[in-house]
Amino acid sequence: MRELLQNTRKACVITHRHADLDAYACGVAVKEMLEKLGLMTNLIAPEGASSIVKSFLTKLSINYVAKETCDPDNELVVLVDISTYSQINEYRELIKGRNLVVIDHHAVHNIEPTLAIIDTEATSCSEIVALMLRDLGLEPSREVAELLIGGILSDSNRLSRARVSTFEVLAWLLRVSNVDYQRVLGAMSTELSFSERMARVKGLLRMRAYRINELIICLSTVNAYESSLADTMLRAGCDLALVASEHDDEVRMIGRANKKFQNILSLAELFMELARYFNGEGGGHPTAAALSVRAKIDVWTLLLKALEGIEKKLGTKVTRVVE
Numbered sequence: 001m002r003e004l005l006q007n008t009r010k011a012c013v014i015t016h017r018h019a020d021l022d023a024y025a026c027g028v029a030v031k032e033m034l035e036k037l038g039l040m041t042n043l044i045a046p047e048g049a050s051s052i053v054k055s056f057l058t059k060l061s062i063n064y065v066a067k068e069t070c071d072p073d074n075e076l077v078v079l080v081d082i083s084t085y086s087q088i089n090e091y092r093e094l095i096k097g098r099n100l101v102v103i104d105h106h107a108v109h110n111i112e113p114t115l116a117i118i119d120t121e122a123t124s125c126s127e128i129v130a131l132m133l134r135d136l137g138l139e140p141s142r143e144v145a146e147l148l149i150g151g152i153l154s155d156s157n158r159l160s161r162a163r164v165s166t167f168e169v170l171a172w173l174l175r176v177s178n179v180d181y182q183r184v185l186g187a188m189s190t191e192l193s194f195s196e197r198m199a200r201v202k203g204l205l206r207m208r209a210y211r212i213n214e215l216i217i218c219l220s221t222v223n224a225y226e227s228s229l230a231d232t233m234l235r236a237g238c239d240l241a242l243v244a245s246e247h248d249d250e251v252r253m254i255g256r257a258n259k260k261f262q263n264i265l266s267l268a269e270l271f272m273e274l275a276r277y278f279n280g281e282g283g284g285h286p287t288a289a290a291l292s293v294r295a296k297i298d299v300w301t302l303l304l305k306a307l308e309g310i311e312k313k314l315g316t317k318v319t320r321v322v323e
């Protein structure tokens with residue numbers, strides 16, 4: 001890397017399209033790193049950054065620094081977090097005749113970079129760049145540290161895919177940069193819109209619950225955000241959530257079940273049978289299925305028919321859960 005940078009004065013860093021937090025963090029960190037090493041550097045985020053990145057930046061008062069194009073006389077191109085190399089096609093002119101560096105946690109496909117810094121074991125591009133900064137002895141600015149922590153957390157699914165060096169480099173970032181970890185975590189939470197929260201609350205108010213032994217089956221109806229409501233019902237403790245909704249000239253129902261329910265009954269099968277009964281279309285997976293019927297059917301007729309189907313399959317009657 002040092003050799004490559006020796007006679008280079010201008011560089012261009014490119015992320016993947018609609019940069020997510022990992023890609024954007026990685027891009028900004030590489031830009032800052034190259035600038036500290038004496039290069040004039042531009043960052044391109046093709047088609048801008050995702051809405052999660054924008055809200056993260058706003059909450060932490062970090063300025064957006066990416067551009068749409070690069071200086072045509074740059075001498076070095078760095079691609080970060082680009083999993084699909086077909087995306088590079090439109091940058092052929094920028095890359096042609098220039099040194100190319102790839103920094104990524106995805107395996108590389110159809111490209112021959114001058115230098116590849118690829119670690120498919122890393123949780124994120126941000127983790128790779130943070131490790132590079134640490135090894136080069138370059139301390140990131142507070143903003144870059146916040147972004148890298150966000151990138152690592154989001155691409156590792158909140159550390160569920162972390163390895164030892166993920167924790168090590170996170171600790172290093174926090175130590176050297178004075179970052180308030182709780183603030184970064186807070187900036188990552190995306191708030192639900194008022195209408196989605198309202199749909200969930202109304203759906204919960206209308207909910208009816210039934211039990212068979214230790215299984216809880218919940219039915220409800222809402223006219224938007226059906227899957228958001230079904231997920232909320234599962235998180236509240238239901239093993240199976242059925243949500244029906246009315247649309248212009250059709251009624252729909254979705255089903256979501258937890259892993260425990262999967263061994264008892266396949267929603268795909270249940271929904272296909274209901275589709276035959278109501279002359280609609282239905283199917284899906286064992287734990288997630290959908291049905292749509294082009295007819296004026298009452299949503300509760302649909303839901304109770306599904307409940308009856310479950311009783312038949314399990315060979316037991318359900319009991320309504322009341323206060």
Ligand SMILES: [Mn+2]
Binds near residue numbers: 022081105125155
């Ligand atoms: Mn990534």
